[in-house]
Amino acid sequence: xxxxxxxxxxxxxxRWYDLFSRGARDWLRHNQKMREQLLHGLPRILSQADSLGNxxxxxxxxxxxxxxxxxxxxxxxxxxxxxxQGQVTAGDVLRPADRQRSGGGGNEDxxxxxxxxxxxxxxxxxxxxxLALPDxxxxxxxxxxxxxxVREGLDKKGPRARLDRRRTMRExxxxxxxxxxxxxxxxxxxxxxxLRRRPTPATQAVCLFGLDASGSMGNRERQLAKSFFFWAxxxxxxxxxxxxxxxxxxxxxxxxxxxxxxxQVAGQGGTVASACFNRVASMVxxxxxxxxxxxxxxxxxxxxxxxDDREAATAGLRQIASAANYMxxxxxxxxxIPLDTETGRIFADxxxxxxxxxxxxxxxxxxxxxxxxxxxxxxxAHGVH
Amino acid sequence: xxNESLYLEKIEDLARGFGLDYFPVRFQSVPPSFMTxxxxxxxxxxxxxxxxxxxxIYQLIQHRMGHSHIFEVVVPGDPGQAxxxxxxxxxxxxLVLAHVLGHADFSKNNLLFxxxxxxxxxxxxxxxxxxxxxxxxxxxxxxxxxxxxxxxAALSLEQHIDTHMDLRRVPYPSEEEVTPxxxxxxxxxxxxxxxxxxxxxxxxxxPGGPAGSARRRSVPVPPHPETDLLWFIAHYAPDMEPxxxxxxxxxxxxxxxxxxIFACQIxxxxxxxxxxxxxxxxxxxxxxxxxxxxxKTHSDVVRPYAADEQxxxxxxxxxxxxVLWDRLIEEGGIAAARRVMTEEDDAGFIRNHLDQALAKExxxxxxxxxxxxxxxxxxxxxxxxxxxxxxxxxxxxxxxIVVDSIRRDGCLMLRxxxxxxxxxxxxxxxNHVLEYIQQVWRRGVxxxxxxxxxxxxxxxxxxxx
Numbered sequence: 001x002x003x004x005x006x007x008x009x010x011x012x013x014x015r016w017y018d019l020f021s022r023g024a025r026d027w028l029r030h031n032q033k034m035r036e037q038l039l040h041g042l043p044r045i046l047s048q049a050d051s052l053g054n055x056x057x058x059x060x061x062x063x064x065x066x067x068x069x070x071x072x073x074x075x076x077x078x079x080x081x082x083x084x085q086g087q088v089t090a091g092d093v094l095r096p097a098d099r100q101r102s103g104g105g106g107n108e109d110x111x112x113x114x115x116x117x118x119x120x121x122x123x124x125x126x127x128x129x130x131l132a133l134p135d136x137x138x139x140x141x142x143x144x145x146x147x148x149x150v151r152e153g154l155d156k157k158g159p160r161a162r163l164d165r166r167r168t169m170r171e172x173x174x175x176x177x178x179x180x181x182x183x184x185x186x187x188x189x190x191x192x193x194x195l196r197r198r199p200t201p202a203t204q205a206v207c208l209f210g211l212d213a214s215g216s217m218g219n220r221e222r223q224l225a226k227s228f229f230f231w232a233x234x235x236x237x238x239x240x241x242x243x244x245x246x247x248x249x250x251x252x253x254x255x256x257x258x259x260x261x262x263x264q265v266a267g268q269g270g271t272v273a274s275a276c277f278n279r280v281a282s283m284v285x286x287x288x289x290x291x292x293x294x295x296x297x298x299x300x301x302x303x304x305x306x307x308d309d310r311e312a313a314t315a316g317l318r319q320i321a322s323a324a325n326y327m328x329x330x331x332x333x334x335x336x337i338p339l340d341t342e343t344g345r346i347f348a349d350x351x352x353x354x355x356x357x358x359x360x361x362x363x364x365x366x367x368x369x370x371x372x373x374x375x376x377x378x379x380x381a382h383g384v385h
Numbered sequence: 386x387x388n389e390s391l392y393l394e395k396i397e398d399l400a401r402g403f404g405l406d407y408f409p410v411r412f413q414s415v416p417p418s419f420m421t422x423x424x425x426x427x428x429x430x431x432x433x434x435x436x437x438x439x440x441x442i443y444q445l446i447q448h449r450m451g452h453s454h455i456f457e458v459v460v461p462g463d464p465g466q467a468x469x470x471x472x473x474x475x476x477x478x479x480l481v482l483a484h485v486l487g488h489a490d491f492s493k494n495n496l497l498f499x500x501x502x503x504x505x506x507x508x509x510x511x512x513x514x515x516x517x518x519x520x521x522x523x524x525x526x527x528x529x530x531x532x533x534x535x536x537x538a539a540l541s542l543e544q545h546i547d548t549h550m551d552l553r554r555v556p557y558p559s560e561e562e563v564t565p566x567x568x569x570x571x572x573x574x575x576x577x578x579x580x581x582x583x584x585x586x587x588x589x590x591x592p593g594g595p596a597g598s599a600r601r602r603s604v605p606v607p608p609h610p611e612t613d614l615l616w617f618i619a620h621y622a623p624d625m626e627p628x629x630x631x632x633x634x635x636x637x638x639x640x641x642x643x644x645x646i647f648a649c650q651i652x653x654x655x656x657x658x659x660x661x662x663x664x665x666x667x668x669x670x671x672x673x674x675x676x677x678x679x680x681k682t683h684s685d686v687v688r689p690y691a692a693d694e695q696x697x698x699x700x701x702x703x704x705x706x707x708v709l710w711d712r713l714i715e716e717g718g719i720a721a722a723r724r725v726m727t728e729e730d731d732a733g734f735i736r737n738h739l740d741q742a743l744a745k746e747x748x749x750x751x752x753x754x755x756x757x758x759x760x761x762x763x764x765x766x767x768x769x770x771x772x773x774x775x776x777x778x779x780x781x782x783x784x785x786i787v788v789d790s791i792r793r794d795g796c797l798m799l800r801x802x803x804x805x806x807x808x809x810x811x812x813x814x815x816n817h818v819l820e821y822i823q824q825v826w827r828r829g830v831x832x833x834x835x836x837x838x839x840x841x842x843x844x845x846x847x848x849x850x
Contacts, residue, residue, distance in 0.1 A: 022431075023422050023445075026438030029529075033435055069436035070817035071541050072784045072801075075808050075837060080754045081763065083773045085689045085704075086696030088750050088762040094696065097759035 034067055124234045127369070128376075136239040136294075136325075136376070151193055158192025167191035205240035205294035207233050208283065210276045212301035212343075213249040213267035221332040225300035226263050227368045228330050232298050235376055240294060246283060250276035256283070273305045273343055277316025281323075290323040297324045297357075302333025303341025313346050321355030328375045329359040338363070389478045392671065396479075399664050400486045404719060407489035408463040408507075412482070414471045421448060423458045423468055427643060430514040432635070433521070434536045456686075457481045461492030461646075463507040476678035479671065483664040487657030494727050495652075497548075497645040504552035509642045516635040523628050535629045538821035539615065539636040544783035546640045547613035556620055557608055560601040610787035610800070615640065617788050623795050624827040633825075644781055648730045655706015656726060658687050659714070662707070689747070698752060698760065700774065708747060709738055732775050739774075741767050784810060786832070796829035796847065797822070809835035812844055819845040 088094065154167060171189040175181065209229050211222075237243045247257045251267035254275040280297060288295055297320050305313060321327060329347040331339055338361030339348070347359045358378045360371040393412075415423075423429050425440045447453045456473055460466045467485040469478060492498045505512070524532045611617045619625070619633035646653070665671065665679055689704045690697040714722045725734070749770050751763040763769075785802035792798055799819075803809050815832060823830045823846050831845040 021418065021422065022433065023425060023438060023441030026433055026435050027442055028438070029433070030435040030438040066439055066442070067435070068817075069434075069439070069537070069541060070814045070821070071544070072786055072818055073811050073814050074784055074806055075811050079756065081769075081773050082698060082752055082754065083700055083770050084696060084698045084750055084752050084762070085700060086694075086748055086750070088696060088748075090750075090762055090764045092762040093759065094698065094752060094762060095758065095760040097755070097757040 030067060034064060037067070038064060120234060121238075124231075124238050127231070127372075128235070128238065136236065150196060152196045153194045154191045155194050156188070156190060156192070158194065162193040162195075164191045164193050204242045204244075204292055205236060205296065206244045206246060206288045207236050208246045208280050208288075208295065208297045209233075209248065209262070210254075210280060210297065210299040210301075211247070211249045211262065211265070212251075212271055212273070212276075212299075212304075213265045214251045214271040214304070215268055216271070216302050216304055216333070221300075221302055222263065222266075224332040224362050224365070224368065225330060227365060228300065228332075228362060228371055229298060231368060231372050232296075232328065232375070235372060236296050244288075246280075246288075248276055248279050248283075250279070254279040271301065271305050272309045272313075273299075273301065273346065274309050274312035274316045277313055277320060281316055281319040284320065284323050288323075295324040297327045298330065299327070299343075299347075300330040300332055301343050303331045303335055303339075303343045304333070305342035305346070307342060310342065310346065313343075314349055317346060317350045318353070318355070321350050321353075321357070325356065326375070327351075327355060327357035328371075329357065330371060331359060331361045332363075334363055388475060389482065392479050392668070393482050395670050396483050396664050396668060397486065399667055400483075400490070400660070403660075403663070404723065405486060405490040405660065407486060407493050408465055410459075410465040410467050410485060410489050412467045412469060412485070415468050417448075417455075417470050417472055420455045420458060420468060420470045421445065424455050427646075428460065428513040428639070429466070429468070429510060430517050431639070432513075432517045432536065433524075434540055435533070436540060456682075457485060459485050459488045459492075460510055461489070461498060461502065462509055463502075465489045465492065466510055474678075476675045477682050479675065480661050480665060480679040480682050484657045484661035486664070487660030488653060490660070491649070491653050491656045491726060492645075494723070495645065495649060495730075496727055497648060497730050501548055501552075501641045501645050504548075505638060505642050509639070513639055516639065519635065520632060523632065527628065532632070534821075534824045535632045536636075538618075538825045539633045541818050541821050542614045542618075543636060543640050543643075544781035545612065545614035545786060546616070546637055546644065546781070547611075548641060548644050550613060550616075552638060552641050554613075554616055557604060557606055559603060561604045561608070563602050606791055607788055610789060612785070612787050613637075614786065614788065614799075618797075618822065618826060621791065622826050625825055629825060640781075645730075647781060648732075648778065651702040651706040651709075651731045652726065652729065652734045653706070654703045655708075655710045658683070658703050658707040659710040662687075700749075705747070708743070709734065712743060713738060731778050735771050735774055739767075739771060744770060789833075792829075794828065796831055797826050799830070799832040799845075801832060801834035803835045809837065809839075809842065810844070812836070812842070815844050 084094070154164060168185065168189050168191050171191060172185045175186075175189060176183075209232075211217075211225055211229075217225075233243075233245060245259060247259055247262040248254050249257055249262060249265040249267070250272070251269050252272045252275060255265075256279070257265060276299070284290065284295060317327070327347070327350075329343065331341065331344055333341070335341050338344075339359050344359055347357065351357050351359075358375060360367075360374050362368055362371050419429075421444050422441065425444050426437055431437070444453070456470055456477060458468045460468075465485075465488075467481075467488075469481055473481060492502070520532060520536070606621060607617065615633050615637040619630045619637070622630075625633075662680075662683055665676060665683075668676070671679075687701070687703045687707045689701055710722060713725060725738070729737070744765070744767050750765055751769050751773055752760050753763045754760045785805045787800050787802065789798045789800045801810050801815075810832075812834075815834065819830045819832055829845070829847040831843055831847070833841065833843055836842040
């Protein structure tokens with residue numbers, strides 16, 4: 001027979017559904033998936049900025065949409081009809097046209113959309129975690145060390161200027177409460193900060209970027225290079241607070257540019273990589289003394305180089321290799337066999353001789369992070385010690 | 386809750402007096418957060434999937450904005466289970482108890498409910514919990530990413546089942562009898578029929594037998610266009626692993642349970658609303674102020690428009706169903722209404738019982754939404770109104786997609802019946818779904834539909850291996 005089995009309303013008892021929320025669990029999973037998608041989209045989103053310099057406020061805004069779990073559905077392109085209820089006469093306008101929706105699909109509205117603002121530093125930190133990248137290794141040769149004064153310990157004697165009032169007061173209070181003496185401060189209470197001269201490893205660094213600006217480098221290639229350079233720069237900056245950047249673009253000649261101008265450069269004609277390498281090598285010699293600077297060199301090209309230039313370019317690159325912590329070659333073209341190009345072989349030769357570095361082919365935006373991962377994990381494993 | 390328990394007993398007596406017939410119902414008082422989750426998942430415990438998280442957030446936002454208040458959720462079965470919000474006051478709870486009895490009566494007697502309940506076994510709550518457990522085990526064993534790929538596919542095909550067939554379907558026969566062409570010679574025909582018996586062979590049971598092979602031939606798979614995509618993929622995917630099939634079949638079973646709830650929503654909510662109103666009206670034992678408050682709640686639930694509006698662009702199924710049942714019972718009596726309740730689903734209910742007079746009284750109208758978002762009232766044509774009310778209800782609310790064949794290279798060939806649906810598929814969404822399917826089918830997956838210009842179009846992925 002029918003009847004009621006139970007009518008529970010015992011609020012004391014802790015029930016299983018109080019322990020966790022399934023809705024929240026699945027929402028968190030959704031957010032995790034969105035995070036992953038965002039990560040893949042980041043290089044593209046960020047490379048749309050006009051220059052790396054425009055990220056000067058060091059924040060990016062990323063529009064995100066709730067992920068859709070797709071189902072088969074009919075085309076919504078034509079006019080739709082529905083049933084309503086209320087006192088109307090045929091022809092009444094129940095809702096005016098929406099000026100923003102100038103003929104787009106009828107299914108656009110209703111999606112939850114929000115903007116995520118991220119600090120570049122946080123993105124980089126997060127990226128490094130996601131890619132499980134180790135820290136860079138600065139040079140540790142004593143010859144490259146700087147001497148610096150560092151504060152170290154306290155003493156009862158010292159110049160008046162370095163009197164630590166806080167510590168002194170603390171000593172006085174300790175003494176008064178333990179001995180019961182009434183004297184406010186005696187000589188024994190005084191504490192002075194001590195300085196000592198200590199060698200610190202060089203923390204200055206420079207990122208030198210070389211960009212092939214020849215006619216064969218199209219917009220797409222340039223965009224890929226820019227994406228990569230941005231993340232490489234941020235990755236190095238993560239390690240070195242005092243980071244300088246230097247930008248060299250070249251065709252058959254090489255010029256140094258400011259960061260803003262660098263990515264606007266579009267050259268004509270062929271590629272002579274030695275022009276760039278020599279220019280970078282002389283900049284290192286003149287401005288970035290290897291004993292004081294950690295030097296990172298990144299070079300982006302579609303891999304085409306005049307074969308006459310092979311020897312000169314190899315020599316130039318060798319010179320850079322002797323000074324640099326690391327050299328990364330990013331190939332942004334789409335040759336039949338990636339890295340099997342003039343430039344790719346030059347890098348491979350110099351690296352085989354003992355230069356620190358690696359080459360990586362970047363053909364789509366998604367590859368940019370992979371390139372970053374390869375370079376930065378490689379650098380940490382084989383970097384100068 | 387002691388007062389409510391007391392009322393409930395008397396309300397049940399009343400209900401039985403009116404001929405309501407239902408399985409016992411277990412009532413549970415639960416916090417609003419739990420109500421939200423049951424409403425989102427459809428069941429108290431259900432398999433984890435990120436898409437439920439999205440629905441959950443939408444529901445929370447709706448709730449915060451005051452657009453939705455969930456008093457109760459009923460899960461039909463034997464026993465049925467009813468969850469009441471523990472924030473309901475006494476009057477609301479009394480109303481909700483009577484409402485639940487209406488649902489319990491409906492789900493025990495409506496044929497569509499009866500059929501799928503018999504198939505599923507009246508214990509969906511426990512079964513869904515077992516599915517959730519099974520899927521959590523799979524996540525531990527095979528990792529979240531792999532299980533999620535299967536669920537992405539299975540849940541996106543949730544509506545593509547065939548409840549006309551049994552839940553536990555046998556695979557197609559791999560061969561079929563060939564009916565021989567009518568013979569010109571009656572004697573030879575008789576001889577042929579006699580021949581096996583003469584030789585002592587049981588030819589018809591032995592496909593390898595000489596006489597058997599002559600009468601049988603292998604059948605293409607599927608032998609006819611197949612609408613149960615979940616079943617078909619689970620049984621015929623070339624490289625699906627057993628645990629992946631189990632997930633597909635788990636989703637399919639829950640889908641069988643959900644189908645009548647979807648197909649009878651207007652009838653079911655209307656029926657429950659009619660009975661909570663009727664039972665409370667007849668319940669002379671209720672204190673006057675409690676009755677008044679309960680009836681106020683009733684009119685909040687069963688109203689066509691939001692509180693401060695005069696026009697609504699969506700139909701409240703509680704209201705429409707309530708008015709239709711009220712009219713049917715007034716005109717034909719309870720017994721006749723019960724027959725309708727037993728036999729129809731929303732399609733039959735609306736087509737057969739919504740007439741011109743009632744549509745006018747309800748002020749139903751058809752509206753047209755243009756691509757720029759402008760909405761205008763169209764006209765009051767009854768047939769157009771009925772079709773628009775029902776359009777979203779056909780085929781479990783999904784486009785008609787069938788499996789046509791498996792190509793020789795293993796590619797799954799799907800076809801969209803665009804003539805039935807009147808237009809083509811959204812190609813972007815369809816391609817995403819085909820990608821989900823491809824992850825479990827592990828060969829190419831192709832789908833034929835029409836594009837916006839009405840031309841035939843093929844979507845999907847060719848095999849890449």
